[in-house]
Amino acid sequence: MSDVTIRGLHIRYGKTEAVRGLDLDIPAGAIVGFIGPNGAGKTSTIKCMATLVKPFAGSVRVGGHDVAQDPAAVRRVIGYVPDSFGVYDDLTVREYLHFFAAAQGIPGSRRLRLVDDVLALTDLAAKIDAPVEGLSRGMKQRLSISRVLLHDPALLLLDEPASGLDPHARIELRELLKELQRLGKTIVVSSHILHELAQLCSRIAIIDHGRLVAEGALEDIWRTLGLLRLVLVEVANPGEALSEAARRIPGVESVEPSHERLAIRIHEGGVALEDLHAALVAAGARIRGFQAEAMDMESAFLALTRGATHG
Amino acid sequence: MQTRTWDGAAGPGEDLAAPAERGKFPEAASAWTGATALFTRAMRSETRTWRPALLRLGLGGTMVLMVLVASMESWRGAAGRELLGILAWTAIIGTTLLGLVLFPGAIADEKEDGTLPLLRMSGMGALAVLMGKGLARLWDLLLALAVVPPFAVLAATLGGVSVDQTVAVVVLAAAHAVLIAGVGLLASTITATQAAASALALALLMAWWLLPALAWSLPQWDLLWGPTPPGWTLVAAHAGEWLTNGIGFVHLAKILSTGWSGSVVAAPVWLNLGAGAVALVLAWLAFPLFADSEPAAPAAAPARTWRGRLHRLLAGLRQRPPAGALAVAWRDFHWRGGGWVLAVVKPLLPLAVGLAIILLDHRSLVDRETWRGLGQGLMVTGLAWGIIDVGAQLSRTFTDEIRQQTLGALLTLPISAGTLVRIKVLAALRAGASVWAVLLIGAFLAPKEFFEAAGEILSHLAGWCSIATVAWFWALCLWGSVMWKRLALMMALIGMVATWFLVGMAMAMTYAIFRGGSEVLVFIVMLAMFLGALALLADTPRRVVKRGAEG
Numbered sequence: 089m090s091d092v093t094i095r096g097l098h099i100r101y102g103k104t105e106a107v108r109g110l111d112l113d114i115p116a117g118a119i120v121g122f123i124g125p126n127g128a129g130k131t132s133t134i135k136c137m138a139t140l141v142k143p144f145a146g147s148v149r150v151g152g153h154d155v156a157q158d159p160a161a162v163r164r165v166i167g168y169v170p171d172s173f174g175v176y177d178d179l180t181v182r183e184y185l186h187f188f189a190a191a192q193g194i195p196g197s198r199r200l201r202l203v204d205d206v207l208a209l210t211d212l213a214a215k216i217d218a219p220v221e222g223l224s225r226g227m228k229q230r231l232s233i234s235r236v237l238l239h240d241p242a243l244l245l246l247d248e249p250a251s252g253l254d255p256h257a258r259i260e261l262r263e264l265l266k267e268l269q270r271l272g273k274t275i276v277v278s279s280h281i282l283h284e285l286a287q288l289c290s291r292i293a294i295i296d297h298g299r300l301v302a303e304g305a306l307e308d309i310w311r312t313l314g315l316l317r318l319v320l321v322e323v324a325n326p327g328e329a330l331s332e333a334a335r336r337i338p339g340v341e342s343v344e345p346s347h348e349r350l351a352i353r354i355h356e357g358g359v360a361l362e363d364l365h366a367a368l369v370a371a372g373a374r375i376r377g378f379q380a381e382a383m384d385m386e387s388a389f390l391a392l393t394r395g396a397t398h399g
Numbered sequence: 400m401q402t403r404t405w406d407g408a409a410g411p412g413e414d415l416a417a418p419a420e421r422g423k424f425p426e427a428a429s430a431w432t433g434a435t436a437l438f439t440r441a442m443r444s445e446t447r448t449w450r451p452a453l454l455r456l457g458l459g460g461t462m463v464l465m466v467l468v469a470s471m472e473s474w475r476g477a478a479g480r481e482l483l484g485i486l487a488w489t490a491i492i493g494t495t496l497l498g499l500v501l502f503p504g505a506i507a508d509e510k511e512d513g514t515l516p517l518l519r520m521s522g523m524g525a526l527a528v529l530m531g532k533g534l535a536r537l538w539d540l541l542l543a544l545a546v547v548p549p550f551a552v553l554a555a556t557l558g559g560v561s562v563d564q565t566v567a568v569v570v571l572a573a574a575h576a577v578l579i580a581g582v583g584l585l586a587s588t589i590t591a592t593q594a595a596a597s598a599l600a601l602a603l604l605m606a607w608w609l610l611p612a613l614a615w616s617l618p619q620w621d622l623l624w625g626p627t628p629p630g631w632t633l634v635a636a637h638a639g640e641w642l643t644n645g646i647g648f649v650h651l652a653k654i655l656s657t658g659w660s661g662s663v664v665a666a667p668v669w670l671n672l673g674a675g676a677v678a679l680v681l682a683w684l685a686f687p688l689f690a691d692s693e694p695a696a697p698a699a700a701p702a703r704t705w706r707g708r709l710h711r712l713l714a715g716l717r718q719r720p721p722a723g724a725l726a727v728a729w730r731d732f733h734w735r736g737g738g739w740v741l742a743v744v745k746p747l748l749p750l751a752v753g754l755a756i757i758l759l760d761h762r763s764l765v766d767r768e769t770w771r772g773l774g775q776g777l778m779v780t781g782l783a784w785g786i787i788d789v790g791a792q793l794s795r796t797f798t799d800e801i802r803q804q805t806l807g808a809l810l811t812l813p814i815s816a817g818t819l820v821r822i823k824v825l826a827a828l829r830a831g832a833s834v835w836a837v838l839l840i841g842a843f844l845a846p847k848e849f850f851e852a853a854g855e856i857l858s859h860l861a862g863w864c865s866i867a868t869v870a871w872f873w874a875l876c877l878w879g880s881v882m883w884k885r886l887a888l889m890m891a892l893i894g895m896v897a898t899w900f901l902v903g904m905a906m907a908m909t910y911a912i913f914r915g916g917s918e919v920l921v922f923i924v925m926l927a928m929f930l931g932a933l934a935l936l937a938d939t940p941r942r943v944v945k946r947g948a949e950g
């Protein structure tokens with residue numbers, strides 16, 4: 089069952105059309121990486137799901153509720169962290185979370201325990217009485233995520249959450265998102281840092297010029313795009329005969345021999361890595377090393393958008 | 400010509416045989432260079448916005464209106480003096496209000512935006528920053544004042560007032576602007592936010608205005624330390640008189656009096672200029688202490704330190720937020736409005752000042768007239784302060800959320816934008832309620848005067864028009880807080896000037912055409928202002944949603 093269903097979404101700011109007929113389904117429990125060049129329409133789409141864009145054309149349903157018809161019901165099932173993750177600097181962490189818990193209508197008797205729980209989950213329990221102003225950027229980001237967890241939403245919308253974070257804070261954020269996925273949350277996360285999304289997301293959606301250009305699991309997108317994957321094989325017995333045998337393996341596009349190494353390019357889906365390995369051994373290769381390059385999102389992204397930045 | 404990059408690398412045409420200079424940062428920009436750069440930047444920004452032009456247009460229009468009013472009143476004689484009086488009071492009150500909005504933001508805005516360290520890193524000295532930021536705003540203020548001189552000269556031609564008097568008014572207004580600039584810059588340097596700077600600047604100005612009373616009362620302090628020497632009384636009297644004349648409003652009243660023949664650049668002008676310069680020097684000296692270094696990130700204060708105890712005490716005063724939409728009002732009241740501490744301090748201040756005046760003036764505490772006088776003073780203070788205080792609160796209703804980028808988080812709460820607006824308005828009114836308590840204390844001390852004044856207001860159309868004016872002003876403040884990131888209060892004041900101008904023009908024309916009919920017009924104006932306020936209130940949620948989507 090889809091948590092989010094978007095059909096024919098058009099968003100316009102004056103004469104600029106930010107989103108042009110977007111269709112997207114986000115299944116429950118998935119972590120969806122939302123990627124695209126600057127100005128592609130990512131933030132507009134996320135804001136629309138967060139009930140913050142009015143008016144728009146098309147249909148957006150979140151958790152079974154229509155965003156345009158029943159924004160209040162949508163707000164109960166979403167947690168939105170904007171790219172700026174604005175926080176009240178003059179409050180302490182405890183006051184900040186108590187305020188938002190109260191504003192969500194959570195009764196006082198439940199708040200104490202709830203605030204402790206979300207702080208424990210986001211690893212901020214030690215900072216409960218610290219002023220928000222004194223927190224690092226990474227901690228403020230985690231505090232923003234704590235805020236949206238207070239009412240236990242099913243869907244989290246995170247706009248550029250890793251922006252401006254140092255590597256350590258990014259790793260912490262990634263681990264937190266994995267933990268939230270284990271808790272059954274559906275997470276939509278937009279980012280420019282593509283390799284981090286690749287490690288985290290079960291699906292990606294690539295948007296360009298306000299249109300969805302690809303959506304699905306990373307492997308599927310590679311297959312659809314016909315992208316080649318590079319496999320480096322180090323052998324003890326290089327030679328033209330072995331290279332020729334490798335070229336004849338089904339699914340292999342090209343083989344470039346270099347000293348004791350073969351650079352083999354294969355079609356994703358054309359041949360499985362273990363089958364390639366077995367075929368090379370059968371062809372007489374004495375393999376010392378076998379390394380397949382990871383499918384990177386950058387290649388898919390650049391192939392789809394041609395490196396466009398229109399922001 | 401030699402050039403050098405910031406890291407000391409050789410630029411084109413540089414003498415490579417000067418290794419001792421390598422690795423040095425560029426020389427600190429001179430105060431003048433830095434100030435000019437900031438001034439130019441401000442002027443460039445100003446040419447791209449319509450607000451200052453609108454302000455000048457509004458002021459110019461108001462001046463035209465005043466000329467019309469004065470010419471209509473010319474049959475009573477001394478039309479020039481009438482016109483100059485209106486011009487002069489508008490100029491000096493306008494300078495005070497605009498100055499209190501403009502100058503406190505000069506440095507505090509840069510602190511809030513985190514751009515002050517960038518200015519300092521560019522080699523700009525403290526004086527350059529102060530001069531550059533201050534001069535740009537002073538220029539704005541003087542440009543606004545520049546609409547006064549031509550009309551002041553016209554006043555001299557209408558008769559009843561000398562050219563010297565008109566020049567003296569303009570000179571005094573300019574000197575008063577310099578004083579406000581200095582005080583505003585000092586407050587802006589010391590405090591961290593524009594709101595705090597405005598409050599401190601107002602407090603400093605009030606202290607300046609109360610200084611003469613202190614000097615006058617010094618000989619009477621024999622209550623505390625015994626009889627004072629005879630010479631002391633004379634010195635105190637002279638100081639008191641000198642300082643009293645130094646207050647712009649007092650000196651202006653003297654200039655406008657019939658037969659005034661003082662010097663155009665009299666001692667009070669120098670006193671205002673000197674006080675402004677002293678405040679600027681103090682700001683310069685305070686800069687390294689308060690504005691030069693990034694404040695260390697505050698950690699949670701340990702409970703055993705005085706800061707920790709104070710923090711716990713203040714936290715104890717804040718009960719837990721109520722569940723639901725009222726939580727928003729709770730936050731606004733305790734943080735934006737100052738909470739219970741300011742709610743208590745605000746009414747105590749005018750009370751303390753009033754009581755101090757009674758004590759220092761040796762008035763009898765058992766005399767009923769003493770308390771009645773105090774009550775009247777408190778009523779006027781409470782009313783004026785209450786209107787401005789609620790306006791100031793409303794002008795920050797959404798400005799703070801937009802600047803802190805927290806509007807999106809509020810809009811995804813399970814409350815509608817309309818409810819959010821209503822709750823935040825409620826919080827602003829609650830924060831201003833303690834000031835209204837001053838009015839009520841005044842009413843308790845002088846009940847007869849209170850009921851007479853209330854009866855006057857409620858039984859006359861003009862009174863209802865005044866109430867409509869306040870509603871219109873508050874609505875402008877609230878609406879402006881969504882529309883502009885800063886200076887919403889100033890924009891509301893500009894809106895009021897524009898409104899008064901339009902209303903005045905309409906009344907003048909009605910009078911000129913019909914030789915009457917002003918009652919009907921006042922009714923229409925009152926109705927228009929009430930409806931306008933309601934329209935702005937109704938439009939605000941839509942604007943809030945739009946802002947939330949942008950931010």
